[in-house]
Amino acid sequence: MVDVARETPARVAVVDDDDAARISLVRLLEVAGYAPCAFDSGAALLESTELPVLSCVVTDLQMPGITGLELQKALTARGITVPMVFVTAFGTVSAGVHAMREGAVDFLEKPADPGALLDAVERAVAKGAALATRAEARAANRRRVELLTARERQVFEGVVQGLPNKQIAAQLGIALKTVKVHRGRVMQKMGADSVADLVRCAETLGL
Structure with missing residues (x-):
């Protein structure tokens, strides 16, 4: 469980076209000490100024317009390596395998168990922090090499x-x-x- 006393709560994006599901996830994350931001579509997230500060993305798989897998692909194409957790009522084995192969932290079925979801988000945030640390080290070493x-x-x-x-x-x-x-x-x-x-x-x- 995330420390609710953390000075800078991890920014977690929740992407779901289902209003009730989105609101429920946001409330769960807030209680757990995260700083969630909600989007009703993948396109809305891709247009958001929140992208550079996200620690994790929790997204539905099947959504109108851009699907969860397409969102994952679009983020990767932009060089954004934010860890993702998929939550869906219409998951398939092939979709789950594809998502995990592309770097997803977990693939959960709706309605997701709150404990399992928070565990997945915690692992995603930790993975994101490690990626950020490596990116910072790489940038610093690149400057030194120059x-x-x-x-x-x-x-x-x-x-x-x-x-x-x-x-x-x-x-x-x-x-x-x-x-x-x-x-x-x-x-x-x-x-x-x-x-x-x-x-x-x-x-x-x-x-």
Whole structure:
């Protein structure tokens, strides 16, 4: 259960064309300490200014216009990786499998058990926080890499590949002493205390 005393409640979008179901979900989330925002369609959510601050989306599957799966696809296409929880009275195994394959946290049947729904939302919010942390680390490391000169970038790539200084020097056609100087500058600019730190930086960037 989410801590009702949290200073900044997680923003959870509820998307459902059924007024009663939408209102019920919003009330449940409010009591649990979340900050829900309601939408009667997927299109309304996609047009909302709330998108950048959402921690989770709870959506119906079958809705007029944009379905829940289409909403999931549209968000992904925009580069928005907010975790989603599907709640539907008309779910199919294939739809559930597709939703989970695309990153959904859970796929629940209506009427969803309140405890199961809140558990799914809690897991989705936690997943969203982890994704945000990784995105922030990736952005910070990308900014650091941009500070490297072309030669420093080459040395950086050699180091994270596990190459010894001698081999890096031979590959780049420069003196061993020069490699050591560049390596020191790379460590400083990347804010790394060890080779392991550099490797982790490279991993966040997909290098």
